[in-house]
Structures are given as structure tokens and as C-alpha cells.
Amino acid sequence: MIFFKLIVTNLYRHRIRSLISVAGIAFSVAAMLTVVSILQGAIGMFSSILSSDSQIIVFERNVSDLFFSSVPAEAVSKMAAWPMVEHANPVLFGVVSSPGHPIITCFGVTPTDARLQKATWVQGDPHSFAGQAGAVVLGSRAAEFLATSFGSTVQIGHASFRVIGILKTANGFEDGGVFMPLGAAQAFFHKEGASSVITVKLRDKDQARAFKHAVDSAFPNLIALEDEEFNRSYSQFRIIKATAWAVGGCGLLLGGLGVANTMIMSVFTRIREIAILRVSGFSHAQIAGVVFGESALVSLVGAASGLIAGAAIILGLKLVPALHGYVEATVHPTVLLAVVLLALLTGALGSLYPAVFAMRVRAVEALRFE
């Protein structure tokens, strides 16, 4: 209890400085949580597009981005014919622009595609999707920002299209996207006879290994990955995740510098007290314990405040109408744990030098100058 009071006392004595340190950690944790969660949410949304009613993704081997992947139509038809396959749907991804909107994701899909079948059709219906030249279906968010409506014509890229349906989906990318019949999309993006990926549903999940082996044998330039594997290994996802942690890490580093500054000042302003603790029989470890205890307390309070602030920011972003569907922040317990542990680690690292300094305080020198 007295040990804890020794820790709290000094923080309370310099409460403004302590609060600034807590705020530093809190802002860092909030920033890290927000960035990591939003990007993980974005990754989750993108992977859910790929894994809609499927377990396996097939794409061109060694491409850095699925937009550059080119899977021949014959691969689709052959795989669809394999006995282990329930269905194989080709999807062509493209990025188009329209006036005022430089990036709109475009999906070239077949009428039987699960994305169309599972979506809520606000206007139009899945049956109207096939066979209409120069027609598109818009996600409801896309219809909103393109300021267009069912039956009207919309300028996308270099061409105009008639809107034959508007659908609503929980996935922000899909809800803000444009759906074209696969053939039309291939023509529009000059990728005739090709798709970006094939999403495959197997009759039996346990046949995934056999399916991947079959793809390797039949199409050496293609790779088949299960959804989980894809999420782990896709370079774009890895880059995004690394960036998120790096940005958050930089934030925590700044917070850690704040803690270091506080702890250094804390030690410098009470060298005499440390000397008295030494004279009273405190060991080096006990002295370091006081310093680390202070930083741990600052970090814990900062992390807790940061988690609350981060959750509030995420909630706030989700409520912004313009971001609806795009910010699907997913806060995994592992992320929470990692953020709190990183905050503690930052605090510990920040107090390393002050703790060593405190341990080296020579009581006799501190007491000589009464």
C-alpha cells in the first residue's frame, strides 16, 4: 500500500505533467486503435467481397494486386466442371471514375453471382441483370454520390450506362460500387475473356487441399488460396496492416517520449527522496519498481482512456452519413490486447533510463547537499 502510495504521490504532486503524459499515451492508443481497426475493417470488407458464398479464391500467381490479375475464361469453365466444385464464379475488378469521383470500384460479375443474389434490391431485380447491353446496377451509396436514379443514365469513365437496378449491401465497397455484366466489364476494361479472380465454393470443404493441388497441376500460372490463407498472405493486406501498426507505433513512440520526459523529470525532482529510500534500505530493484510503477500507472490510465476515446471515434465515424458502409471498424480482442501491451511496453521503455538513473543515485552525494 505504501509502495503504491509512493508511486501515486509523485504523480499527484506533479499532476499537470502526469495528465499530459496520460493524454499523450491516450491519444496514441486512440489513434492506433482507430487506424488499425478501420484498416482491419476495410480488409475485412474487401475479403468478404472475395469470399461471398465461397471458400477459395483463384487468381494469377505472383501478382501484387488483384486488379492486375488475369484469369482466363477457360479456367472458369474447367474448374466449374470439376466434381468437387459446387460453383465457380468469375469476378473482374476495375476502377473507374466519374465526374467528381476519381475512384469507383467496378465489379464485372455473372447474374448468378452471390453478391447480386444476396443483396437487397432497392429497385430492379437480379433477373434484369443479364443480357442488357450498356446497363449497370449501382450500390445504393454509389447511386447517392453519383446523384443518379433507377432508369436514368450515368456517366462512368468514358461511357454512359443505363441504371437498371439499385441494390443495398452492408459491405461499403459493394454499396459504393458499380456492377456490370461480366462481358460488358471485360469489354469496358479491355480484358476480353478474362477475369480478376474466380471465387469457388466446394461441395465439401475438406476437399480444399485436393482442389488447390488440382489448380496447381492444371493451371501453373494460377494460385488457389483458402479465404483465411488469402487474408494472411495477400501482399496488399500485409502492407495495409503493417502501415496501420507502423502509424500507430509512431503515435505510441511519441507517447512513450512523453512518458520518458515525465519520468526523467520525476526522478530529477526527487533525488533527495530516492536517497532517503536508499538510506532506509530500499534495494535497486525497489527503487526501479517505484519508477516503473509510475510509468505503468501512467500507461494503464492512458491506455484505458485511449481505448475509450478510440471506441468513441470509431463509433462517431460510423455515424457519419458520408462514411456509412465504408467504416466498418472491427475491434478484435487481440488488437485491444496488443494496443494495451504496446502502451505498457512503451511506458516501460520510456522509464528505462529514468529507472537506471534512479538506481544509480548515490545517497551520500544527494545527502551531502542539504
Add this chain to the structure above:
Amino acid sequence: MMPLRQFGSMSTSVLIARDVWKSYDDGTVTVLKGVDLDVAAGETVALCGPSGCGKSTLLHLLGALDDPDRGTVKVNGVEVKTYPDRLHLLRHQVGFVFQLHNLIPDLTLAENCLIPTLAAGIDRRTALARLNELAERTGLSHRLNHRIQKLSGGERQRTALCRALMNRPAILLADEPTGSLDEHTSSMVFELLLDVVASEGATLLMATHDRGLAERCNRLVEMHDGRIEELAYAR
């Protein structure tokens, strides 16, 4: 001065300094120049001399807070320099009282006194019993839960005395313990110090400027310019 009582033989000395030298600032300032001193168990010894003569430095060396450049310092027969567990000396054998009370202002009287027991890992119940015993003896029982800022100078110094004695050290080293107090309070605190030291059966080595207080000790040792010049028996 007439010697009234000679304390202890060399064999019962709890503090021994032999040809002790100590300098600071890379040897440019020599504070102790071959000091020899023996303090017997249960003795009260006053170390007198002008400021800067080396009294505090000698106390620090005898209290295992520092090492001499040359010479030998023994506490309870053990040479400090080679003693493997110096913390044990600080926790259980030596207590310090300073001119400035050196209490932690934001803690209460009781909390300040309990710090040495925390360091030594003494269980709370035993520590509280000891605290109550010392507080009663020093007249501080009614102030246990008061913060240090609320205490008078005399009460603070009595608190420092309690803290120094919490772990029942055999030796109490006091560096101008009444130096910051007025004459009346100083005399009162010193009387208490002698009384408590006697009842605890401890040994007292006290640095002081105050000849009046020094002469109330068993022995008075004069220091001048880093040397012990005269061993005078106060009474």
C-alpha cells in the same frame, strides 16, 4: 574535562574506523585524513567540530553509505567494504537521522515511518506494532495519520527518529539531528533521542555543533580539518 565513564573495550566496539581517508572532486578535496575511531556498544558519542571538518563524511562511511579511499571501516565487526549484503546493514543494523528531517511530505507520519519496514519486508502487523510503540514513546501517537506538512519542526524530527529506529538498528547515526530546531525544541528532542536510544539499547554517534548537547553524551570527540584531534570525555 574529566572522564567520568569510559565505555567499552576495543573488543566490544560496534563502530571502528582505522586510518580512514576520504577525498572528493577527484582527490582535490581531502575531507578525512587518517581518522581512527572506536565506538562501543551502547555508547553515546558526540562528534563535534566546525563545518566542513568531515563529521558528516565520517558518519556516511560508518553507516555504509560510502567507502573510504583508504583505511578500514567496520560495523559490528564486519568490514563494510567487503560486506556482501550492504542492504542488510542499512535495513537492520544502522539507522540515520539527518539535520533536515528528510521525510516524504505527501505521506503521513505513519507511512514515512513504515518505509524502512517496507524495504526490509517486515510484515505489516509487526511493523504497525513497532510504529505504535515508538510513536507512544516519542509522543506522536495522536499524529500518526497527519501529513508531514501539518507537523511542527520538533514533531518532524521525532518522526525521523521513529523512522530510523523502526527496524531496531543497533546503531543510530545522527547528523546534526537538532540543527534545524530552536533551542528549547532542540533540547527536548535531544533528551528524547538519548532516552529512546538508551531504552532501545542502541549505540549513538551524533555529529553536532552544539557543545551543550554534546556534553550530555557519554563521550565527545573533536574533529578538525579531517582529523580527530582530541578524545574528551564529556562526563
